Amino acid sequence: MAKPVHAALNDTWISCQFCDGDRFRERSVKLNSGGMEFLNLAWADESATGLICWDCGYVHLFANRKIKLYRVDR
Template sequence: MAKYVRAAIGETWVLCLICRNATFRKREVKLNSTGMELFDLAWANESATGLICLACGHVHLFAGRAIRLFRERG
């Protein structure tokens, strides 16, 4: 069963930039760099929080820890 989330940064709720939906599926995304791939160190690359819109599938990426996630029932 997939875990659905809503997200906020500060007091602002995150909405999909394409369709304005507010419910997402969360996924960790590696931010690979060419240098790290070249030396077979891709595992050490920084990661971001990926939010996949449940309505249209657009992927939003957030680096850093400012984003807060809230579990959505469903």
């Protein structure tokens, strides 16, 4: 199982928009477009950072590459 992380963008800590939690699971998410799918080129679509709230499961997507992740000690 993935380990929880805290996340920050520049000097701002990120919290869940739904439950205000501050621990997340991180994964890469493809931002597929219909045109690229049609041409069988979905692998070339842009990726985003997905932060999944550890407490409620709400998924946050960030296309900004400046997100910093910090391991959480349980």
